[in-house]
């Protein structure tokens with residue numbers, strides 16, 4: 715059985731999703747432009763997470779949870795296809811799919827689904843978590859999206875002005891964003907909390923503006939490894955940090971608490987404006 719699914723839109727837009735981690739690795743808009751970064755060194759061999767694309771961090775983001783596995787296990791596990799038609803695919807992972815208790819210490823009973831839909835210039839990602847157990851479950855989650863940029867030193871993130879963030883490069887001390895636009899000239903690893911519903915990623919050299927809208931995903935991580943961390947990352951080319959910028963929407967702090975038998979939904983909508991001239 716193939717390990718990836720292709721979805722397409724009549725406009726010519728198309729995307730590719732691996733069953734391994736329900737991992738979107740490519741999204742091209744109707745203009746044919748690739749919006750997602752994928753490392754040339756990426757390893758497509760479970761249980762290694764694919765470097766680039768959209769790793770789904772669940773049931774925890776980084777070490778924001780009890781598991782030893784950073785970013786949880788959903789991104790390293792094979793999901794199954796639940797629904798598929800044209801411009802949409804729905805993939806599912808349930809706690810019955812594997813022994814996540816023995817392997818990772820996860821005691822929860824859950825169903826996790828992700829629904830990708832594309833239009834000519836938009837990517838809709840809807841996440842649904844159902845607590846199928848008899849106990850409350852707590853989790854953190856994020857869409858760890860590696861956006862493609864032509865030159866990260868010229869790119870910027872807008873919309874986080876005066877938002878508080880945990881600086882992962884400084885003991886996760888709480889700081890406030892003092893710049894209306896976030897630009898990248900060194901390693902950046904920040905967890906912005908309780909962010910506005912919409913932010914923008916501007917890629918002047920690529921002539922693209924990506925508008926990221928989110929529902930029920932209050933937090934945003936901005937990450938670029940820069941030179942040294944890129945060199946230390948085996949599945950990332952030394953210079954590839956220049957072509958990527960992670961803007962990751964999620965629920966990181968506080969964790970989500972889901973009562974038995976209840977459902978949690980969240981959605982991210984990315985709209986890409988291509989061939990725009992940007993000052």
Ligand code: TA6
Pocket residue numbers: 763776784785858882903935937960962
């Ligand atoms: O989202 C930012 C981050 O938590 C960074 O600290 C860095 O570790 C990145 O994720 C990549 O993590 P990974 O486990 O995929 O190498």
